[in-house]
Amino acid sequence: xxxxxxxxxxxxxxxxxxxxxxxxxxxxxxxxxxxxxxxxxxxxxxxxxxxxxxxxxxxxxxxxxxxxxxxxxxxxxxxxxxxxxxxxxxxxxxxxxxxxxxxxxxxxxxxxxxxxxxxxxxxxxxxxxxxxxxxxxxxxxxxxxxxxxxxxxxxxxxxxxxxxxxxxxxxxxxxxxxxxxxxxxxxxxxxxxxxxxxxxxxxxxxxxxxxxxxxxxxxxxxxxxxxxxxxxxxxxxxxxxxxxxxxxxxxxxxxx
Numbered sequence: 001x002x003x004x005x006x007x008x009x010x011x012x013x014x015x016x017x018x019x020x021x022x023x024x025x026x027x028x029x030x031x032x033x034x035x036x037x038x039x040x041x042x043x044x045x046x047x048x049x050x051x052x053x054x055x056x057x058x059x060x061x062x063x064x065x066x067x068x069x070x071x072x073x074x075x076x077x078x079x080x081x082x083x084x085x086x087x088x089x090x091x092x093x094x095x096x097x098x099x100x101x102x103x104x105x106x107x108x109x110x111x112x113x114x115x116x117x118x119x120x121x122x123x124x125x126x127x128x129x130x131x132x133x134x135x136x137x138x139x140x141x142x143x144x145x146x147x148x149x150x151x152x153x154x155x156x157x158x159x160x161x162x163x164x165x166x167x168x169x170x171x172x173x174x175x176x177x178x179x180x181x182x183x184x185x186x187x188x189x190x191x192x193x194x195x196x197x198x199x200x201x202x203x204x205x206x207x208x209x210x211x212x213x214x215x216x217x218x219x220x221x222x223x224x225x226x227x228x229x230x231x232x233x234x235x236x237x238x239x240x241x242x243x244x245x246x247x248x249x250x251x252x253x254x255x256x
Contacts, residue, residue: 002028003028003029003030004028004029004030004051004052004117004121005030005031005032005048005049005050005051005052006023006029006030006031006032006050006051006052006053006054006117007031007032007033007034007041007044007045007048007050007052007053007054007078008020008031008033008034008035008053008054009033009034009035009036009038009041009053009054009055009056009059009064009067010034010036010054010055010056010059010083011036011056011058011059011060012056013036015108016034016036018110019031019054019110019113020034022110022111022113022114023114023117026114026117026118028121029117029121032048032050033045033047033048033050035059036056036059036060037059037060037061037062038059038060038061038062038063038064038066038067039061039062040061041053041055041059041062041067041070042062042066042067042070042074045067045070045071045074045075045078046074046075049075049078050075050078051077051078051079051121052078052079052080052081052117052120052121053067053071053078053079053080053081054080054081054083054113054117055067055068055071055080055081055082055083055100056082056083056084057082057083057084057085057091057095058084058085064082064083064084064095065094065095065098068080068082068095068098068099068100069098069099071099072098072099079101079120080099080100080101081100081101081102081103081104081113081116081117081120082095082098082100082102082103082104083103083104083105083106083108084103084104084105084106085105085106086105091103092152092157092158093152096145096148096149096152101120101144101145101148102116102120102158103158103159104116104158104159105157105159108159112159115164115195119164143171143174143250144167144171146250146253147167147170147171147246147250148163148167150246150249151163151166151167151209151213154213154216155212155213155216156209156210156212156213157212160205160208160209160212161205161209162205162206162207162208162209162210162212163209164195165191165195165202165205165206165209166205166206166209166210166242166243168191168194168195169183169187169188169191169206169239169243170243170246170247170250172187172190172191173187173243173244173246173247174247174250174251177247177251180240180243180244180247183239183240183243184199184203187243188200188202188203203239206239206243207239210236210237210239210242211236214236
């Protein structure tokens, strides 16, 4: 089995040691580089070529955004997880724009971080294509990123469990539209199996994620995403309705 090499660029030594301890217990994963200095982090990326990089936005010297940019331009196959102290949509969007696949807000539970690392190492649908006119610059064209961008735009934060569960459900609905009629019997159990949890917990987490978005009152953002004022005020779609809306949007876009 191929080892997934992980670089940790974080300024909290205690947190770094905690991450390293958890990774050491994971078969097939290895920490290949550690640094709290952004400039040194870029040198390490070039030298050891990690598969996954955990990047704190606050580093000594070059900041985390600079490191994300360096990875995006020089090691595009390296998937990045950004970590920051802010639960702010602008910061989250900026981290995603700089190439992060996930943004986790501190304090970060080690278990959550390990789940995201496993997700990145096993997720075959995240594809990074380098076009000739862009030379070494990365062009992200993955279904995962399209869904994540929709979530962030309408106000579903990446650090809640429902974010990953909902994204998985939408991907399943894109691949097999009829599954939307079998959310209880097939969709929830399948997601639960993948994330090692129960179908009922998946249902509740997805419902919570949608509630968070609607409670933030981003009617204009929601309308711009779906092209119409589908839901007004506090009228929240059901889990299956929301999954169907996003899946239909992505399916239609694929034919354009």
